[in-house]
Amino acid sequence: xxxxxxxxxxxxxxxxxxxxxxxxxxxxxxxxxxxxxxxxxxxxxxxxxxxxxxxxxxxxxxxxxxxxxxxxxxxxxxxxxxxxxxxxxxxxxxxxxxxxxxxxxxxxxxxxxxxxxxxxxxxxxxxxxxxxxxxxxxxxxxxxxxxxxxxxxxxxxxxxxxxxxxxxxxxxxxxxxxxxxxxxxxxxxxxxxxxxxxxxxxxxxxxxxxxxxxxxxxxxxxxxxxxxxxxxxxxxxxxxxxxxxxxxxxxxxxxxxxxxxxxxxxxxxxxxxxxxxxxxxxxxxxxxxxxxxxxxxxxxxxxxxxxxxxxxxxxxxxxxxxxxxxxxxxxxxxxxxxxxxxxxxxxxxxxxxxxxxxxxxxxxxxxxxxxxxxxxxxxxxxxxxxxxxxxxxxxxxxxxxx
Amino acid sequence: xxxxxxxxxxxxxxxxxxxxxxxxxxxxxxxxxxxxxxxxxxxxxxxxxxxxxxxxxxxxxxxxxxxxxxxxxxxxxxxxxxxxxxxxxxxxxxxxxxxxxxxxxxxxxxxxxxxxxxxxxxxxxxxxxxxxxxxxxxxxxxxxxxxxxxxxxxxxxxxxxxxxxxxxxxxxxxxxxxxxxxxxxxxxxxxxxxxxxxxxxxxxxxxxxxxxxxxxxxxxxxxxxxxxxxxxxxxxxxxxxxxxxxxxxxxxxxxxxxxxxxxxxxxxxxxxxxxxxxxxxxxx
Numbered sequence: 001x002x003x004x005x006x007x008x009x010x011x012x013x014x015x016x017x018x019x020x021x022x023x024x025x026x027x028x029x030x031x032x033x034x035x036x037x038x039x040x041x042x043x044x045x046x047x048x049x050x051x052x053x054x055x056x057x058x059x060x061x062x063x064x065x066x067x068x069x070x071x072x073x074x075x076x077x078x079x080x081x082x083x084x085x086x087x088x089x090x091x092x093x094x095x096x097x098x099x100x101x102x103x104x105x106x107x108x109x110x111x112x113x114x115x116x117x118x119x120x121x122x123x124x125x126x127x128x129x130x131x132x133x134x135x136x137x138x139x140x141x142x143x144x145x146x147x148x149x150x151x152x153x154x155x156x157x158x159x160x161x162x163x164x165x166x167x168x169x170x171x172x173x174x175x176x177x178x179x180x181x182x183x184x185x186x187x188x189x190x191x192x193x194x195x196x197x198x199x200x201x202x203x204x205x206x207x208x209x210x211x212x213x214x215x216x217x218x219x220x221x222x223x224x225x226x227x228x229x230x231x232x233x234x235x236x237x238x239x240x241x242x243x244x245x246x247x248x249x250x251x252x253x254x255x256x257x258x259x260x261x262x263x264x265x266x267x268x269x270x271x272x273x274x275x276x277x278x279x280x281x282x283x284x285x286x287x288x289x290x291x292x293x294x295x296x297x298x299x300x301x302x303x304x305x306x307x308x309x310x311x312x313x314x315x316x317x318x319x320x321x322x323x324x325x326x327x328x329x330x331x332x333x334x335x336x337x338x339x340x341x342x343x344x345x346x347x348x349x350x351x352x353x354x355x356x357x358x359x360x361x362x363x364x365x366x367x368x369x370x371x372x373x374x375x376x377x378x379x380x381x382x383x384x385x386x387x388x389x390x391x392x393x394x395x396x397x398x399x400x401x402x
Numbered sequence: 403x404x405x406x407x408x409x410x411x412x413x414x415x416x417x418x419x420x421x422x423x424x425x426x427x428x429x430x431x432x433x434x435x436x437x438x439x440x441x442x443x444x445x446x447x448x449x450x451x452x453x454x455x456x457x458x459x460x461x462x463x464x465x466x467x468x469x470x471x472x473x474x475x476x477x478x479x480x481x482x483x484x485x486x487x488x489x490x491x492x493x494x495x496x497x498x499x500x501x502x503x504x505x506x507x508x509x510x511x512x513x514x515x516x517x518x519x520x521x522x523x524x525x526x527x528x529x530x531x532x533x534x535x536x537x538x539x540x541x542x543x544x545x546x547x548x549x550x551x552x553x554x555x556x557x558x559x560x561x562x563x564x565x566x567x568x569x570x571x572x573x574x575x576x577x578x579x580x581x582x583x584x585x586x587x588x589x590x591x592x593x594x595x596x597x598x599x600x601x602x603x604x605x606x607x608x609x610x611x612x613x614x615x616x617x618x619x620x621x622x623x624x625x626x627x628x629x630x631x632x633x634x635x636x637x638x639x640x641x642x643x644x645x646x647x648x649x650x651x652x653x654x655x656x657x658x659x660x661x662x663x664x665x666x667x668x669x670x671x672x673x674x675x676x677x678x679x680x681x682x683x684x685x686x
Contacts, residue, residue, distance in 0.1 A: 074583050075582065162586070165566045338586050357567055359475045363479070
């Protein structure tokens with residue numbers, strides 16, 4: 001009998017240890033995977049896999065960056081002078097354009113002569129830049145290959161152009177996405193924190209017990225609404241409202257995202273900071289009141305300082321939700337990958353980019369690695385916020401002598 | 403006494419758990435259910451396939467169908483990873499995808515099930531009625547930025563596009579934009595429905611959507627592919643609208659026998675009638 005109970009206890013204990021170990025291992029594994037995939041992008045070439053770029057033999061250009069290549073193929077750079085070459089017009093060419101230059105009979109059955117045709121074309125046009133599959137490399141041609149710069153950490157973080165599906169060379173400049181995320185998130189927390197804190201103070205200190213019993217579950221119910229529903233609500237209600245109020249050309253803006261995120265972060269902030277406020281010992285409050293302080297003075301000078309670390313935790317939770325939130329933001333911020341100059345412009349956030357593009361990115365390819373790198377960036381942002389708040393709380397406690 | 407009961411309870415719980423996990427051992431592995439056909443991919447094809455599925459499942463003793471969206475690329479990737487039976491796609495397989503299937507030794511069938519017209523839509527208050535392909539290219543690559551340059555009011559053009567995981571996005575880039583990149587200031591939305599919704603709320607907007615998603619809240623434009631000699635509206639069935647494309651079912655030649663009756667149903671006379679009813683163009 002006793003033995004059985006002891007055995008059961010031992011079993012429970014080992015189960016608990018096991019689940020702790022499993023959770024830790026899972027977290028470590030996810031981080032390792034995330035960073036391994038994400039950092040992989042920095043040794044990759046921006047040119048599609050299995051594709052090479054070649055130019056005419058007389059062309060002095062040996063190296064191009066992805067931005068110049070994209071502009072050539074988009075018709076924004078039309079002369080090799082602009083790319084450090086001689087005064088020749090740029091002729092961009094993909095292998096699928098071959099039918100414009102050669103007839104079907106010249107190409108042979110099943111495109112058997114495609115490599116020779118590509119070789120001839122490169123040799124006949126001084127201004128050509130040709131992108132073709134390595135399996136169609138001509139046996140001999142007088143042109144030479146063009147090298148491209150690898151994706152670097154600096155170009156990734158400071159690049160202003162996010163063209164992940166540009167062909168033949170993609171551009172991964174995450175600066176607009178990074179700034180978009182920060183703008184939306186900071187604005188959201190500026191809306192949510194004062195509002196949430198005010199609501200928490202009301203619920204914990206001022207409201208009647210009966211009101212509190214209704215209000216608190218109501219607020220927590222907000223957290224149970226799926227984010228896609230918030231997104232839909234945002235698209236139908238918040239976006240047109242913002243468009244009307246600010247008289248904008250388009251309502252899908254960073255502000256719409258911030259407002260939604262603020263609503264979504266509210267339950268966490270209210271709930272956690274209310275718990276913190278209520279953990280203030282009754283004696284402290286009563287001592288304050290006994291000294292003749294008003295209720296407001298008690299709240300401001302006693303309750304708030306006492307619960308500051310809990311409130312900081314609430315802020316961290318709110319920020320965590322805001323930075324990582326995907327669906328609602330994806331639906332209302334417009335997702336244009338340009339650097340935002342105000343909150344009233346469309347922005348594209350990091351998580352929205354990952355969600356929107358991961359489906360198309362070939363697994364193990366440069367694009368998917370770049371998306372993982374965005375994930376790493378997101379993680380580092382949340383970590384920084386957490387450490388910052390932690391530091392502030394510690395400093396404050398030291399100053400208060402606690 | 404109580405503790406004995408408790409121990410028993412815990413023990414039987416674990417036993418139940420073990421039995422359950424034993425039964426569903428296949429749960430995480432490959433989906434080899436013969437009773438469910440899973441279909442995944444393009445959001446453009448989704449409403450049609452859902453409608454077809456509803457009618458198909460009215461018959462007796464047919465497998466049930468699981469239809470989910472996510473974009474053509476998502477479906478094709480799922481097919482490659484063998485997590486779906488049929489991929490819906492609004493574009494052809496790309497070369498790299500073909501090579502991936504070859505590497506995985508999966509023999510692929512691309513079966514067109516319907517044709518879809520891509521309508522260019524603007525806000526109903528916009529006086530512009532028609533555009534040439536060249537104008538559309540200049541608008542979407544960001545070189546024309548005001549409606550007055552194409553005969554409209556003095557109003558900034560707001561571009562609406564789809565996310566890059568969408569087959570519609572690729573098709574539009576390939577066949578309308580002449581492979582040029584979308585302007586970075588284009589707003590990306592995640593579905594046809596969201597484009598229609600956003601365009602209907604934005605006076606200066608232009609967007610592209612599958613004909614089946616078109617409604618009264620937005621105005622379709624007539625498009626010319628011959629430098630403005632003849633403009634054609636997407637709803638005009640007498641002449642062929644230039645921006646149209648086949649919609650595909652993509653599946654493995656071997657191993658999807660259980661899905662074949664459904665594919666045949668979609669291609670049958672009844673199935674193609676549904677294609678017409680849903681606003682798409684039948685294949686034959």
